[in-house]
Amino acid sequence: MAIVEARGVGKIYPMPAGPVEALRDVSLTVAPGDYVAISGPSGCGKSTLLHLLGCVDTPTAGSLLFEGRPVLPMGEEERSRIRLRRIGFVFQRFYLLPMLTAWENVELVQSEAGMPAAERRARTRELLEYVGLGERAGHRSSQLSGGEMQRVAIARALANRPGLVLADEPTGELDDETGEQIGDLFDRVNADGTTLVIVTHNAALAARARRRLAMRSGRLAVSRTMVAP
């Protein structure tokens, strides 16, 4: 069963100057273990598609299934629960909470999901070690570099053992070398069994994905599947 499946989805934003069609008839199936990169020029609808796949937003046309369940009939609370337990998000601007330490940022989403304290502690320790920041657990985001912040954000995205991790321009704020390191980390995350969908302008990062999709004017233009090495 696909993790997420979009069937002919469209998205129209009502604007004061008239409606804007951000997505047109997009169909996409993301299977367990997939590593998908979506590229395209600014404003082509990449982020909109990512938000739909992540149940952050709902399409105005077509249908969307998450783990086989139609998303459209779900209420906001149910979609929140799915996002919390089944989906991980990585943002371009990290969005770590600056008043919390790296440890607390990773633990917060587990706490919100109701994970027992002992399990939370073990999982947080494991994840910070996993992203190579075991020694920086007590540091706040202001004391971390951009790359370190993104590593914490990835650890946070993995905290509730999601079926799908979505990343929106995860190297957009990083230099090339740090971007490479984040790419390596994503490779490892996917190799360890987590499904990844990444929206990026970074050709090097997109090249790491097994499926590379190109978007133009709200449509999926090209779909290229790479054979795993």
Added chain:
Amino acid sequence: MSPLQFAWRSLSRQPARALLGLTGVAVVGALLFDMLMLSRGLIVSFRDLLKSTGFDVRVTATEALPGMGPVVSDAAATVETLRLLPELAAVVPVRFGVAAVEARDKKTHELAIIGGETRRRGEWRLVQGADLGEGAAGRPDMVVNRTFARDQGLAPGSIVRLASTLPAREFRVSGIVEFPFEAAGERMAGVTLNGFTQAFPAARPDEADLLLVASQPGVGTEAAVGAIRRARPDLHAFSIDEVLERLRQAEFSYFRQVSFVLATIASFFALLLVTTLLTVSVNQRLGEVAALRALGFSRRRITFDLLAESALLVGGGGLVAVPLGLLLARVLDSILRQMPDLPSRLHFFVFEPRALALHLGFLVLAALIAAAYPVILAARLPIAATLRRESIS
């Protein structure tokens, strides 16, 4: 992490702003607390003063408040009639008059004289010397307050000569006392009814400005008032509560109105301050809120976080407001009590648990209302649009 812990960490993120907010809430909260104390302060203080005399009923000739209307005639007979009522424990006739005395600097000063019987209850409090007796022949006893004693250099055994009578009458000071209703700087003295007649020869001997009545223990004030009204329907009996109610509707209503207006203004400013702080805070972290929502934090959780933040600001400021308000009340009270002719034991600001409970109630309400707009702003935030806008900006 609970919403309260989360809110605490959010506030500690910008400590200067949080401190400024807490200070603002503390200051307006102190003003609000003071206004709540002022709204009933005079009434409570006056009630305590009336109760301190030990008499719970006042009887006058007309509906005018004691000392402000016609006198009770046939006072002796009236007192005898009332003393026979089983509901009453004590009945004391009281007279008021103003005489003149010559001070050591040869200037003439007014002396307020209360005529009564030997002290039964709390008509005054003996500070020095002996209480009022009938005195030696020709020189009735007089008790004087500290102001008068200090002005004239009086001590127990001293002689007071009234300049308002011809020939001048002399009284022997038996003691120094404190009258419950004496004003700051007011010269006051107490004499027996016989002494009062000598101080004011023109006064009719069988009259009383007021009858002080104490109900029998266990019978109750209302029963005593009822018994007096039945026995002497021509007289007017007031319980302390009835006296206070008349003062509340007339003389003290000004302070209630002022306190209501100022309390409303203080509450409005507290609301405005916290709403502004929270709204600015939410607007500055719209991206973060949208990210939290994308990560699966529910609207309810975001709402609780903001409510907790509001509660911490208002609660923290409100707690500081209590000692600050008490301190401010002391200063304001000492200023207001300098008004002339006010009993020096009367206070404008009186602490009551009721005022504290109301203060806390107002603060809870303020925290809820102040959080309403920022909560709506955060909970209704379009997640995708906000994330897109934030990443573009």
